[in-house]
Amino acid sequence: MKILVLLKMVPDVVEELEVAPDGKGLDLEFLRMILSEPDDHALEEALILKERYGGSVTVAALDAPDVDDVLYTALAKGADRVVKVADIEPGTTTRMAAAALSGVLRESTGLLPADLILTGSQAIDDLDGLIAPLLAHSLELPYVGIVTQVRADEAAKTATVIKEYPGGVRGEFETPLPVVLGIQSAEKPPRYVPVAKVRAAMKSQPIETAGALTAADAGGPLAELVAMNKPMVTGAAEMIEGSPEDIAGRLCGIFAERGVL
Amino acid sequence: MAGNIWVVAEQWRGEISEVSFELLALGREVADQLGVPLEAVLMAEGRKESAGALGKADVVLYADHSSLAEPIPDVCAEALVQLAQERRPRAILVALTNVSMGIGTLAAAKLSAPGINFCTDLKVADGRIEAQCVLYGGKMEATVTAHGEPAILGIWPGARSPEKGRATQAPAVEDVTVTLPEPRVRLKRYLEPEAGDIDISQQDALVAVGRGIQSKDNVALAEELAETLGGAICGSRPVIDQGWLPLSRQVGKSGLSVKPRLYVAAGVSGAPEHVEGMKNASLIVAINSDPQAPIFNVAHYGIVGDAMDVLPALTEAVRARKG
Numbered sequence: 256m257k258i259l260v261l262l263k264m265v266p267d268v269v270e271e272l273e274v275a276p277d278g279k280g281l282d283l284e285f286l287r288m289i290l291s292e293p294d295d296h297a298l299e300e301a302l303i304l305k306e307r308y309g310g311s312v313t314v315a316a317l318d319a320p321d322v323d324d325v326l327y328t329a330l331a332k333g334a335d336r337v338v339k340v341a342d343i344e345p346g347t348t349t350r351m352a353a354a355a356l357s358g359v360l361r362e363s364t365g366l367l368p369a370d371l372i373l374t375g376s377q378a379i380d381d382l383d384g385l386i387a388p389l390l391a392h393s394l395e396l397p398y399v400g401i402v403t404q405v406r407a408d409e410a411a412k413t414a415t416v417i418k419e420y421p422g423g424v425r426g427e428f429e430t431p432l433p434v435v436l437g438i439q440s441a442e443k444p445p446r447y448v449p450v451a452k453v454r455a456a457m458k459s460q461p462i463e464t465a466g467a468l469t470a471a472d473a474g475g476p477l478a479e480l481v482a483m484n485k486p487m488v489t490g491a492a493e494m495i496e497g498s499p500e501d502i503a504g505r506l507c508g509i510f511a512e513r514g515v516l
Numbered sequence: 517m518a519g520n521i522w523v524v525a526e527q528w529r530g531e532i533s534e535v536s537f538e539l540l541a542l543g544r545e546v547a548d549q550l551g552v553p554l555e556a557v558l559m560a561e562g563r564k565e566s567a568g569a570l571g572k573a574d575v576v577l578y579a580d581h582s583s584l585a586e587p588i589p590d591v592c593a594e595a596l597v598q599l600a601q602e603r604r605p606r607a608i609l610v611a612l613t614n615v616s617m618g619i620g621t622l623a624a625a626k627l628s629a630p631g632i633n634f635c636t637d638l639k640v641a642d643g644r645i646e647a648q649c650v651l652y653g654g655k656m657e658a659t660v661t662a663h664g665e666p667a668i669l670g671i672w673p674g675a676r677s678p679e680k681g682r683a684t685q686a687p688a689v690e691d692v693t694v695t696l697p698e699p700r701v702r703l704k705r706y707l708e709p710e711a712g713d714i715d716i717s718q719q720d721a722l723v724a725v726g727r728g729i730q731s732k733d734n735v736a737l738a739e740e741l742a743e744t745l746g747g748a749i750c751g752s753r754p755v756i757d758q759g760w761l762p763l764s765r766q767v768g769k770s771g772l773s774v775k776p777r778l779y780v781a782a783g784v785s786g787a788p789e790h791v792e793g794m795k796n797a798s799l800i801v802a803i804n805s806d807p808q809a810p811i812f813n814v815a816h817y818g819i820v821g822d823a824m825d826v827l828p829a830l831t832e833a834v835r836a837r838k839g
Contacts, residue, residue, distance in 0.1 A: 268653045268785070271808070281656070296757065350631070377617070379653045382660065384621040384631045388589065392625040397700040398590060400618045401770065415704070419770040420528070420614050423709030423763060430701045437618070439770065440757040477630035478667075482659040486650070486810060492802065492818035499829035502819055506801060507833045509817060513799050515721060515745075515778040516837060 256310030256409055258301045259369035260334070261356060261386065262326075264288040264319035265378050274483050280346060281483070288320045293375025299441035300405060301373050302333045308407055311335040313366060315359065315465075317352055318343045323462060330456035331448045338363065338463045348476050349381045353389035359465045360394070367394075369433055371414065376401050376437035383478040387437035397430050400437035407432065518604035521547040522577075522666070524596065525558045525570055528587055528615045529706070532558075532566050535611040535673045537681030540572040542638060542671065543609050544681070549640040552606065556687070559595050561585040564689065571683030577603075578689050583696040586703045589618035595694040597626045600666055607645055607667045609638075614770055620670045630662035633670040634788070645669075653787040654810035673769075673792045713764040714748050721747025721778040724767060724794070727754040728783020728804060728823060735760050737827040738782055744834045745778065752790040768793035780830075782823035786811025803827070 266272060266281060267289040273282040301312045314329045315338040316322050326337040340359050343352070360366050372394070374386050391398030403425070404417035409432075418426045419439055495502050510516040523543040526533040540556060547554035556573035558566060561584050567576040577599060583591050596619065600608065610620040612633065624631030637648040647660045647669055716722060723742040725735055735749070742749040751761040753768060767774055769789040779797035784790060786802070786809055794800070795814050802815035803823045812818040819826055 266652060268655045269806075272652060272655050274656070281652075292754070292757075350625075380651055382633055382649060382651060382658065384624060384633065385618065388618045388621040389625055391590075392622055398618060398622070399701055400589065401614050417707070418614075420706070421770065422772055423766070423770075425707040427704045427707060428701050429704055434701075440753075444758050477624075477628075477663050478632045479661050479663060480658050481646075481661055483651075484657050485808070486654065486657050486813065492812045492815040494812075494818045494820065496820075499821070499825040500833070502821070502826055503829035503833035506817070506830055507837050509799075509801075510778065510834070511837065513777070515799060516834065 256304060256308040256371065256407060257369045258304055258310060258312045259366060259372045260298050260301045260312060260314045261372065261374040261390070262294045262298065262314060262316040263291050263352065263375070263378055263386065264317065264322050264325065265291045265380050268379065274485065278482055279480055290325045291375050291378040293377060293438060293440070295445045296441040297373040297375050297438035298329055298332070298334070299443065299445040300438050301371070302446070303442055304371065304405060304407065305333065308409065313338065313369070315340055315356065315366065317356070326462050327453050327456045328448060330460045331452040332446055336463070338366070338465055341464045342466055348383045348478070349378070349386060350383045350389060351476070353384065353386050353393065356386070357390055357393040363465045370409070371405070371407065372396070372433065372435045373438050374435070376439040382480065383476065385437065387435050391435035394435065396433055396435050398435045398437070399428055399430055401439045402436045403440050404442055405436065519606045520553045520555050520603070521550065522605040522608040523554065523556045523573065524608060524610045524616065524619065525556045526587065526611050526613065526616050527558065527560050527563060527566060530563070532569055533611070533613065533615065534678045535613055536570070537572070537678035538673060538676045539609045539611055539671055539681065540570065541676035541678070541681035544572050546607070546638050546640060546645060550606070550643070555605070557596065557599060559584045559592050567689045568686045569682070571685045571687045572681050573687050576687045576689045577692045579692050579694045581694055581696050583699050587615050588699045588701050588703070589616070589622055590701060591696055591699045592619045593622035593626060594696055596623045598694050599692055600627060605666045607665070607669055609669050609671050612670045612672050620668045624668040627666070629666050629668055630664050631668045631670070632660050632662060635669050635671045636675055638669065650788055653785060654791070655808070672788050674795065709764060713762060716748055716750045716765055716767065717772045717774050719748045719774070719776050721745040722750050722774060722776045723747065723780045723782065724750045724752065724784055725755050725761070725782050726752040726784030726790070728785065729755065730783070732758070732760045734824055737824060741780065741827050741831045741834070744831050744838070747776065747778070750774070752784050752787070781811055781815065782827055784811050785809045786814060
């Protein structure tokens with residue numbers, strides 16, 4: 256089973272986000288980038304599938320601050336090969352990123368064909384499209400999104416996947432391989448790997464690099480972000496201050512007033 | 517006719533989804549402001565009678581095909597593309613739900629047309645459609661315009677009230693033809709939610725935990741409050757994915773929509789996927805250490821602080837009051 260995982264870094268929203276001086280994007284100066292959470296689950300699912308069926312896991316990631324750490328961590332967790340897609344321009348949209356990725360997948364040796372191409376179902380900055388369906392389109396492969404479980408039948412060249420629907424309903428789908436899957440969450444939470452193992456991976460295994468298309472090659476953005484702003488605090492919430500005991504007392508009063516106690 | 521506004525009516529398991537009416541309400545406003553007709557696109561097999569509910573649209577374009585029996589994004593996108601190439605709408609509104617996710621992106625890619633995701637509102641300014649979008653889990657808002665047509669607009673649930681999208685009059689229904697292959701992806705069966713656990717949508721009081729709760733051990737603090745209130749514990753996506761709570765306790769997009777009398781959100785940031793499932797609770801109290809957390813925009817009462825301090829104090833106070 257040959258599995259390809261595509262990773263993308265996104266701003267850590269736990270940190271304070273600021274709008275850039277031009278008002279059309281994020282201020283990159285103080286931005287901390289982390290691995291997009293659904294992508295972390297896509298990697299985990301790939302590793303689980305490798306353990307179950309054997310084979311290899313290749314990880315390709317778009318270049319971004321701290322992406323090397325993420326790639327070395329992927330190696331330490333059990334990935335066989337990691338590739339950094341370089342020359343990504345700031346302000347690259349998801350649509351351009353997908354074009355860059357599919358270019359690299361086609362042109363770099365040994366990345367394709369793969370049986371399974373996994374990536375996160377969605378990222379918090381996917382303003383102009385989702386990576387998984389975009390790649391499925393450009394690689395002319397089937398696509399299933401919001402996937403939480405994958406069973407593959409290598410001989411039959413098919414996979415059975417579970418997709419989430421509203422209300423806790425799940426759908427079981429059969430798809431031919433290869434397929435592009437948008438992973439919502441892995442069968443198990445992403446594994447922890449000790450720092451010592453990551454350090455060992457840094458020393459023993461290289462990060463390969465592959466060039467990307469430029470924004471111009473990708474045709475430029477069709478969706479233009481004209482203004483970005485922090486959401487106005489609508490003032491809907493009445494804020495309660497004080498010690499935990501004061502707050503608790505006040506809330507209890509409100510609960511009683513509203514008849515919920 | 518070229519230049520019309522289209523709404524993709526979502527149908528799943530024999531029903532038109534609520535979100536379809538929300539999109540019709542929003543689409544109606546946009547179409548009226550631009551002075552063009554609003555058309556709903558219904559793609560299904562043997563469900564023409566459902567089109568009658570879509571009277572907020574001037575016309576329903578009904579595509580009937582065996583490959584459209586299930587809303588497989590691949591196939592729906594192909595059908596939509598064929599119709600759009602023929603009829604050249606100006607904009608197509610598609611719901612960002614688990615059922616429809618992917619249709620918009622695939623259609624935009626196939627048409628080399630602009631796609632805009634995460635829309636919460638649409639406005640018309642100087643004859644142009646401006647999309648209001650939420651990004652970064654609700655931490656930023658953006659105004660986005662499209663270059664080219666049709667603009668394919670992914671709309672979050674909740675953009676308008678579904679009531680505004682219902683109409684008593686029946687729309688004109690036009691049968692349209694699409695040529696589709698057998699779907700590559702095939703539905704084998706639906707798996708119903710596991711029974712046995714309590715139904716969080718039936719609880720009067722819910723205490724929800726989010727990523728801010730930090731560790732599985734802290735879930736117990738919320739559980740204690742829930743018990744004291746005579747309610748139940750639930751959670752947002754990250755907590756479920758971490759395995760801290762079972763899937764049956766998930767509130768939001770893939771989980772359940774809840775409307776309890778009291779909803780205490782502890783360490784829940786308020787990403788759109790979560791808010792969608794709890795915004796109609798009668799009384800919402802949010803506890804979060806981040807004063808900018810979007811949850812404070814839907815909460816009635818907010819506390820900026822550590823949920824791990826507030827929860828035990830609140831449990832004590834509720835206990836004392838109950839005697």
